[in-house]
Amino acid sequence: MAKLILSLDGMLLNEFALLKERTTIGRKPGSDILIDNLAISGEHAVVVSILNDVFLEDLDSTNGTNVNSQPIKKHFLQSGDVIELGKYRLKFIDETKLQAAQDDFEKTVILRPDMPRKPAAKTVADAAPAPRKQNQVLATGVIQVLTGAGAGKQMELTKTISTLGKPGVQVAVIARRPHGYFITHVEGAVFPSINGKLLDAQAHPLNDHDIIELAGVKMEFFFKT
Amino acid sequence: MDLVLALEVVSRSDAGTVRSHNEDAIYLNPACGLAILADGMGGYNAGEVASGMVTTQLGGELEKLLTRQAPSLPDRPAMLATEIARVNHAVYQAAQSQAQYAGMGTTLVMAVFHDNAMTVAHIGDSRLYRLRGEAFQQITRDHSLLQEQIDSGLLTPQQARLSQNKNLVTRAVGVDPQVEPEIHEHATLPGDIYLFCSDGLNDMVEDEEIGMALRMLAANLELAATQLVQMANDNGGRDNVSVILVRIKHAYPAAGKAGGWWAKLLAWFK
Numbered sequence: 001m002a003k004l005i006l007s008l009d010g011m012l013l014n015e016f017a018l019l020k021e022r023t024t025i026g027r028k029p030g031s032d033i034l035i036d037n038l039a040i041s042g043e044h045a046v047v048v049s050i051l052n053d054v055f056l057e058d059l060d061s062t063n064g065t066n067v068n069s070q071p072i073k074k075h076f077l078q079s080g081d082v083i084e085l086g087k088y089r090l091k092f093i094d095e096t097k098l099q100a101a102q103d104d105f106e107k108t109v110i111l112r113p114d115m116p117r118k119p120a121a122k123t124v125a126d127a128a129p130a131p132r133k134q135n136q137v138l139a140t141g142v143i144q145v146l147t148g149a150g151a152g153k154q155m156e157l158t159k160t161i162s163t164l165g166k167p168g169v170q171v172a173v174i175a176r177r178p179h180g181y182f183i184t185h186v187e188g189a190v191f192p193s194i195n196g197k198l199l200d201a202q203a204h205p206l207n208d209h210d211i212i213e214l215a216g217v218k219m220e221f222f223f224k225t
Numbered sequence: 226m227d228l229v230l231a232l233e234v235v236s237r238s239d240a241g242t243v244r245s246h247n248e249d250a251i252y253l254n255p256a257c258g259l260a261i262l263a264d265g266m267g268g269y270n271a272g273e274v275a276s277g278m279v280t281t282q283l284g285g286e287l288e289k290l291l292t293r294q295a296p297s298l299p300d301r302p303a304m305l306a307t308e309i310a311r312v313n314h315a316v317y318q319a320a321q322s323q324a325q326y327a328g329m330g331t332t333l334v335m336a337v338f339h340d341n342a343m344t345v346a347h348i349g350d351s352r353l354y355r356l357r358g359e360a361f362q363q364i365t366r367d368h369s370l371l372q373e374q375i376d377s378g379l380l381t382p383q384q385a386r387l388s389q390n391k392n393l394v395t396r397a398v399g400v401d402p403q404v405e406p407e408i409h410e411h412a413t414l415p416g417d418i419y420l421f422c423s424d425g426l427n428d429m430v431e432d433e434e435i436g437m438a439l440r441m442l443a444a445n446l447e448l449a450a451t452q453l454v455q456m457a458n459d460n461g462g463r464d465n466v467s468v469i470l471v472r473i474k475h476a477y478p479a480a481g482k483a484g485g486w487w488a489k490l491l492a493w494f495k
Contacts, residue, residue: 051370052389055379076384096389107464108266108350108392108424110330110400111370160434160456163441173441175452178459187444 002054004047004083005091006033018054023047025085026059039063039086047077052096056083139223141174141181141206146218156224157181164192170215174206181206181221188215228258231477232338235446236469239454241425242462248272249423249467250331252284257291258338258477259284260469264351264423266397267320267329275316275331275399282312283335291337301337301344302408309333309346309398309406316399330397333406334365334421338413338471340479346408349394352427354435355411356418356443361436364411364419368396392424417473418443422453425466429457439470446470 002018016023016033025033028042035044041061048055054077058065066084067075075081079094141157143164155162157174163186165171170188174181182203185191191199192214194206206212210221234255240247248265250273263279265272286308290299320326332349345353350367366372370393374380380388398404413419418439426435434456442449450470457466 050374050390051393074379076380076387078387108264108332108394110266110328110397111393111395112400159437161438161441161452167444171444173448173452175455177455184448186442186448 001096002049002092002094004033005093006035007089007091008087018047018049021049023049025090026061033090035085035088037086037088040088044085045083054092054094056092061085138176138178138180139225141176142222142224143174143212144220144222146211146220148217150217164212164219165215172212172214174221175203183212183221190215227256228338228477229255231473231475232258233446233472233474234260234469235450235471236467237450237454238467239425239458239462239465241465242458244463244465246270246273247465248276249425249465250276250280251467251469252280253469254284254288257288258343259287259291259335260338260419260421260471261333261335262351262421262423262467262469263331263333263398264349264425264465264467265329265331266394267326269325271320271326271329272331274319274326275329278316278319279312279331279333279398282315283308283333286311287337301339302346302410305335305337305344305346305408306406309348309404313398313404314402317402320399328400330400332394332423333398336419336421336471338473338477341414341476342410342412343419344408344410346406348396348398348404348406350392351421351423354420354422354432356420356436356439357414357416359440361432361439363432365407367394368407369394391428413473415473415475418446419469419471419473420453421469421471423465423467425462425464426453426457426468428464429460429462429466443472446472 004016006013023032024046025031026042026044027036027040043059044061045056045058045065056075056077058073063086064071067081077092081092083090143155145151145153157176160176162174163171171186172183172192173186174183182205184203185199192212194210194212206221208223212219212221232255234253236251236253238247238249238251250263252261261280261284263276265276267275290304320329332351334347334351334353336343336345347365350369353364355362355364370390371385371388375382375385438452439449442452450468453468454466
């Protein structure tokens with residue numbers, strides 16, 4: 001459920017649930033969020049809901065509308081955003097993001113005029129195990145060239161995949177995955193070797209201080225400390 | 226030039242790490258230059274039925290038409306439109322007649338490779354990308370609420386990533402008696418790599434990362450396909466993820482005197 005929390009000088013005034021497609025904000029009687037203050041225009045702004053997204057639009061008000069201290073004309077509201085009208089503050093809170101089943105969230109659904117708000121829920125029997133939890137952030141891996149023309153050069157493995165070797169001759173990639181680094185042969189007549197052992201076509205995990213040999217060049221893999 | 230020799234085709238389809246069923250389906254026939262990918266939707270396992278019906282029926286019918294000895298070059302866009310309409314009708318009827326299939330449908334992205342070109346048809350938010358040299362770009366435009374909002378200036382592409390209205394398609398196969406596929410012809414060049422994918426890939430992995438993976442692993446399509454699915458799963462794997470990769474190894478002009486001459490003439494004007 002999405003809502004706006006109205007406050008002035010730090011004092012909580014009211015809370016408004018966003019139940020309608022259009023929620024008007026202004027000084028005019030009849031406004032959904034009525035703020036009786038001269039700095040606020042009769043029709044100051046409007047909050048529009050498009051299915052699960054919420055937008056704020058300034059209605060050419062005299063003093064303008066800010067979100068997180070930035071003046072806006074139209075703004076795509078994210079939970080936690082603070083709307084500023086004069087001295088008044090409206091905090092936008094969207095709890096649906098936290099509650100929505102991740103499962104249904106990613107399901108492709110056809111858009112129809114008569115469609116229900118939430119896509120068809122899956123049965124309990126269909127519930128899948130929770131996605132694998134990443135316990136700690138992976139330390140950055142580094143490659144240090146040990147032999148050949150590039151001896152001494154270091155390469156930090158910050159990207160999801162990094163290539164080693166000469167394209168068209170001998171290439172291996174090192175993939176940075178949530179649970180570690182893995183090296184895989186891509187092309188070339190000879191497979192790379194780790195600590196003297198020739199690899200096969202499968203991805204191979206890299207351990208701290210492994211020595212990789214590729215296209216005649218030796219390099220060391222280690223974790224940055 | 227035989228299509229099987231001119232094209233390298235690889236595919237992967239994975240349920241992901243969250244969903245228990247895989248409702249994506251793939252159909253390939255490299256000899257006919259045919260590649261089809263569908264992402265099914267519907268309660269329970271109806272999505273699987275819809276995508277399976279579409280890939281099998283469309284694939285089967287198109288194969289027959291493409292391998293027939295036609296006296297003249299077939300009008301491929303019209304052929305695709307007709308067969309898509311036929312399979313749409315079949316899915317729609319099935320959805321109407323059985324309670325557990327009510328509302329089922331599927332996206333579709335497919336191509337027929339022919340004469341140094343490809344005829345592409347798509348419905349929904351499954352995508353076709355192309356890597357040409359270093360340039361990686363999306364070739365199809367999603368039929369989705371989000372894309373319409375971006376096109377009308379309501380959302381920037383960056384904001385679209387924050388939207389909670391993701392995965393709302395405005396067109397699908399099997400949900401209406403009539404369907405309007407988007408069909409285009411594109412010229413292909415040797416060296417091009419085409420990526421067909423369901424949104425399980427591009428929702429989990431940024432386009433930039435997909436492009437980088439393809440560029441780096443271009444020499445090994447099997448590895449590239451594995452890497453793409455792995456990246457999607459490593460980033461959460463919240464949806465089924467499927468990819469088809471097609472590399473144009475050589476030019477593939479039309480067989481026969483007339484076709485060859487015409488292709489050469491067209492090439493002059495390129």
